[in-house]
Amino acid sequence: MLIWAQPGFEDRLSFEQIQTLLADGISNRDPGKQALGWYKWAIYREQETLNRDSAFQYLARSVDLFLLAGDTTAYHRARAELAIRLPERGMAEDAIEMQQEALDYFRRTQNRRLETLVLAQMAQVYQLQGDTARASALKKAFRDKGLMLQDTFLLITVFLDDVARLQNERNYRDAISLAFRVLELARQSKRHEYGTLAEYQIGYLNKLARDNYMALRFFKRAEASISAAYDPLRRDIYRQLSAVYTELDSLRPALYYATRHIELGDTLLSRDRIATSHRLAAQYGEKERSRQLDELKARQEELELSKRQQRDFFYAILLFFGAIILALFFMVRDYRHRLATNRVIAEQNEKINQQTIRQLEANFRIESMQSMLEGQELERKRIATDLHDSLGGLLAATKIRLENLSGKVPELSRNEEFSKVKDLLNDTIAETRQISRNLQPGSLHQFGLMKAVRDLIVRVRGDGVPTIDFQHFGEFEGIDHTVALNCYRIVQELLQNSIKHAKATEILVQLTRTENELALLVEDNGLGYDPDTVTKGMGTDNLSQRVQFIRGDISIQSAKGQGTSTMVTVPLDSRPPAPGTQVQALSPTS
Template sequence: MWNRFDDKSLMSLWLCKKLWILPASFFAGSIYAQNDAKLISIEKAIQNGYVESSIKDLNKIQPKTLKKADQAFYNYIFGQAYEQQNKSDYVYSYYLKAKELYKAVDSLDKVAAINLDLAFLIDSQKNNTGKAQHYADEFLAYAKSTKDSKKLARAYAQLGSMNAGLHDEKSLYYFTLAIKQNQIAKDTDIEIGLNNNIAVLHNEYLNQPDSGLYYLKKNLPLIVPQQKYFELCNNYINQASSYHHKKDYKKAIEYLLKADSVPNKQKVKILKSYIYEFLSLNYKLSGNIAKAYDYQQLEYIYSDSIQYDKQNIAIADIQTRYETKEKELENKLLKKENKIIDNKHKASQNLFYGAVALLFISIVIAYLITQNLKRKQKISDQYKEIEKQKLDKQLGEMESSAIDLMLEGQEKERQRIANDLHDNLGSLLAALKLNFDNLRTKNSMPIHDKLYDKTDNLIQEAYQKVRSLAHAKNAGVIANQGLVPAVENLAAKVTIPGKFTINIFPFGLDERIENTMEISIFRMIQELVTNIIKHAEATEANIHLTQHEDSLNIIIEDNGKGMDTRTILRKNGMGLKNIEKKVEHLDGTLTIEAYEGKGTSVVINIPL
């Protein structure tokens, strides 16, 4: 006995016989407020087993008087009613109408829910799994688009049921996916359905009735406290199936009798018919022929009752067609009367239409005048926009020229500072070291040697720093070699063995870049290297130069003390602002990643 994965509906299977069970409406909770109250009460009556009276009530309603959404709901619950009576062709027709109407009002969630109903309905017919797959796939695609775990669980569960008996491993795979999704959704009804259908798969196709019993007994704590009598009846029938496959006919009979005693109100005649048929079968196999005969007679009574109901339904269908024809005739008479009334008022209407025509012409003239004014205004706005673009272009060219002049001035200033550092402060430190060495030689005393050594080291360190800064400021892009040799030359000059090392990693720079851009990029790298020497207290730095198809990527990183990026950009230091300005001038981007005590990384991307 299979569970159907719309909101709360089931389908039974016993020894390859399938039985449709009335689906509960997928219009749950707050959605009820969107539908006609009369239709909602009829749907509840159908779910409680009052099918015939519900069909009569539906026939009394004029669907065209309803809103389009209510028309869709009307067709859907009509399908529910006929599903209770096993009239699958009618069910299919009404579900299709409901689907099209829901499409018209853009209610995609309900369209998807009906796709799942149609997949289940078609799959229950012989040799129709392929057609059912189309609707199941539509529902699955919608569920994936919404990323709704509940919908995904239902979709995978339906695919698991459809593949049972055809591709059992695939069936188990889909059930597993459904279980994972429902662990997120935490829907009790889906969990009950999954346990039930996995049990049927084990009973009917995998010949594993013990596994089937495990899943069915697992369901009882979920079903019994909530008094889900329809699910409980199905559970007992499926447990009877498990014991039947174990050839424990006594236990099978026990659970079928339990199913018979459940106060279920849905699909009573059909369920009773099957319960009695299966009781007859198990009594026969257990050797109790008398009981088998008794239940066979009961089964015949319910089967005959079902046939009688079908005859009544056929008569009701004829009556419905007759009432429909009467309504069509009434509509024709009403149209004729309306035509007579229209003729009487024709003169006054012609006058009215003349006035409307005059008003329409006035509106058209006013519209044309307005459009002409708008067109003139649009032309004026376009002219202003063109003038603004020209001004922006001129300002951009002026800014570009200013930046070029600034870069040229910076080049000259760097040269002057480097020369001053090397010629003046460098010479003074060299002279200081010679005088200090002479003084140390003349006044050498063991007690003062430690102090002399420390002072000598400080002088030597100061000299090396001045030398490195001078080289950093004075290094330039070698005109006949390009960016990479210039950076390598800079690295060689500022490297101090054992104290500070710069590693260069070029990639893809096989051809020269435009010379002005090379100089700008080099000066940015030079400024960043100077900052590392002055502030980072680093022992090693890496410079990565990578040329892609249409951009240049520069990464400069050190293992120094790092910095706080939240405050560094707020400082007024000219070096970093100059770099930002240069990068902006080259239409590039600048990113600084730094953490105190963990070094600094600067990433520059420049389009070529």
């Protein structure tokens, strides 16, 4: 019963939460946590990609792990869920048998809630087999028992089920009032993620019922209440908002949400890909590290053994030659001396071993970070190129055509609506260029770090407020592209911090290249902060990861009211860390 008390099993977990759960379970070798993680992952992936095959495999793994963890209740629950995916594999009988076992177990242990939930799962299996009569009987039993138990989660499940049914019957009024009850329940039980779902549902039903203003209101509420940054639901909310605004003829917000929707779609996919490569890199690193750790341990034990043997041998000799100690005095002293040397050597070896372990751990961290950063950059580059080349080209062509049209039909250029369309198109072109440029600094590859940074500064100046001085000393060509790209991002991030957070009015950006070092300096006269309290913030965390990745050093001086001065130095003689073979295979660097 304990596991049900834990938050998580019946919550709608976000992508990040599931990833954390899995990572936790794997690194702590906790089969229960892993099992729960795979269970959640299966359901999440299935909802997002509609791929029931992979969901089946994840669920199967979850069942095995629950068994390993000795959690019988969770084991039966996961099996009952797995069973729903068996009929399509021609194993309908096994499915019902598994669910029956679960049902019996929950009856035996007097777990009324789960007993009731299994009824709903059985109904799904019968439904899949086409046995509608049995399915609806089970569904009714589930409903009645669920209502009787007055359990929030069950009630929410029952009501959401009914909302879907009413929506199919086009009875939107009743569906909406039921969705309001879900909202109420979610609020009472503080299950906010179901609250968001209910708000979205109410908005959607209103949209179906052609009440666009109400729909807009609830989609907006859902947007405000959703907490996960990356969630398919968030993407749906954006899509619906864009659709509703289009219906209401508010094209500007419609375009805004359409853009967000597209952005988030890409982000979700790329996050998935990055997470997968990250996980694989982690698993590989874990295996490799434990193998090396084992080897080191074996070597240490060997050393220990030989040390003990030597000591025993020494005492034996001492006893045996006790009578002629004097004669052997020099010999013994010599032997002692050797022993001491041995001990020093052993200690040193141990120190070196420990250092190797630390080094391995650091390398492993850098490697997983590398695959993440590389994946991110690759994805950014792809999206930027898509935006710039295809969308940008199309938009420019559209504009030309529009101009041609107004040349042919002169009265068009006097039409107010027509000039609005032209303005809107101009904004769209500017916006597209801005997004693409933020994603991938085109000039970096073509002209090198210094010019790319200069373009960045010119752009920021164009936006207005701060005075930015830019100084550079030395040659910036021939710097490794990965180093240059990360340096560019670091400057970008520091500039953004100075302007957005520190509200600086004067900024100095300085690049210095000496023979074997690159130094970036960003200094502002902004608000400043106490570095000790902010070092764990999102921005600085990302920053220090990048710096660590290119084996640089970061030094931040700041105090409240005294501006901030940040210097990053990067050694140029050593190339970025060589990736492990596995990682290399996953992230093409070309």
